[in-house]
Amino acid sequence: MTLNAKVSAVRNLPDNEGVEVEYTDHLGQHTVRADAAITAVPHPVISRIVPDLPADRRAALSNLDFARMIRHNAQYSERVWETKHGFDGSGVYTDQTATWITNSPPGDFESGVLAAYINEPAATDLWTGPVDDFVPHFLMDDGPGRAVTERLHQELTPIWPGLDPVLNEARVWQVPYYGPVYPPRYVLDGSYALNREPFGRIHFGGDWVYGFGANDAVRRGRDVVDALRP
Ligand SMILES: Cc1cc2nc3c(=O)[nH]c(=O)nc-3n(C[C@H](O)[C@H](O)[C@H](O)COP(=O)(O)OP(=O)(O)OC[C@H]3O[C@@H](n4cnc5c(N)ncnc54)[C@H](O)[C@@H]3O)c2cc1C
Missing domain, CATH: 3.90.660.20 (Protoporphyrinogen oxidase, mitochondrial; domain 2)
Incomplete structure (x- = not known):
């Protein structure tokens, strides 16, 4: 576990081979590879750190205030x-x-x-x-x-x-x-459902996926872990 590290990029590797995460800590910049990534950051951060995120996914995230x-x-x-x-x-x-x-x-x-x-x-x-x-x-x-x-x-x-x-x-x-602040259109236009979907092997945790508060953060964490179980 690496604490006090700032993630700058999360990418899917070609051929469904896993993910690569770039982060910086007090020792400098690092890159790690893994089978999958789970982000649990405030939702406006995702578009910044997942550079390959498609336009419809970026739009769904920006529909959430x-x-x-x-x-x-x-x-x-x-x-x-x-x-x-x-x-x-x-x-x-x-x-x-x-x-x-x-x-x-x-x-x-x-x-x-x-x-x-x-x-x-x-x-x-x-x-x-x-x-x-x-x-x-x-x-x-x-x-x-x-x-x-x-x-x-x-x-x-x-x-x-x-x-x-x-x-x-x-x-x-x-x-x-x-x-998060949910405008009514956020649910009606499908953004709420789309933001639950993984992007390749990158999964999205955090309370904002379901709502607000520690319960929603834990509930979402359980869902993501279940989805990753072999
Ligand atoms: C004052 C206050 C009181 C609250 N009281 C309650 C309460 O009584 N009951 C309740 O259920 N909820 C309460 N909440 C809400 C609760 O804290 C959140 O719902 C919960 O922390 C959300 O968990 P999370 O894991 O989704 O996000 P967070 O706990 O917000 O964690 C997100 C993490 O992402 C990190 N991060 C951001 N960018 C990057 C990056 N680029 N690289 C690496 N890390 C990054 C942040 O540093 C942060 O640690 C309160 C919140 C506040 C502010």
């Missing part, structure tokens, strides 16, 4: 949402910038953490930094990050009066690919 998200983790000196306002659940939905907020589990601490999820379209509006590098997540720079923290604090205070943020203990994570 995706959403970014920003996750804001902030520490508060007192868990007022719990101690003063009786909030005791997995999270709340709001019509503010952060559409979902979840709290750290109850414990013997006075302080606590709120994790706020900023979804689209606000995520793209607030986005800073690279827009097309599909790494799992990266920290927002201090300046814009602080602005997000202050904005969320202003919006959360009326919900839970008495919130006292430890402003230096906030982290703003940008997630370039939160998950």
Whole structure:
């Protein structure tokens, strides 16, 4: 297993002889051959790394949209949402910038953490930094990050009066690919079905093939492994 490696190309070999994968790690660029390849990358990455992908397959992938998200983790000196306002659940939905907020589990601490999820379209509006590098997540720079923290604090205070943020203990994570967005035509025009098909000996895993979330990623992984069983 090679970790921290970036794949740049996945190709079918002639005469159905397997696949070749090019990747780069801290030691440089490498090429490996195998019987088959399973990609499990965000779907916009596939057209970049499978150079021989036919036009209809590229079109089917580009018919699927995706959403970014920003996750804001902030520490508060007192868990007022719990101690003063009786909030005791997995999270709340709001019509503010952060559409979902979840709290750290109850414990013997006075302080606590709120994790706020900023979804689209606000995520793209607030986005800073690279827009097309599909790494799992990266920290927002201090300046814009602080602005997000202050904005969320202003919006959360009326919900839970008495919130006292430890402003230096906030982290703003940008997630370039939160998950797929299915336009209705994506299913009707056959793209959804086509994107499940292997291309030669290259198979496509990842949650986006079926939907969103860890369950769909695992379910898809099982399907691909079943398809490859002799
Ligand atoms: C903040 C947050 C909270 C979430 N909470 C939940 C939850 O509570 N429950 C739930 O079910 N799901 C949750 N999800 C969604 C869940 O994380 C995803 O559905 C799941 O991780 C998808 O798995 P995957 O294997 O398809 O893709 P990912 O886990 O996104 O993995 C794709 C991988 O491809 C790698 N990659 C990209 N390009 C290349 C390249 N060129 N070469 C090599 N590697 C590359 C990326 O680095 C990444 O590691 C959450 C997501 C986020 C961001």
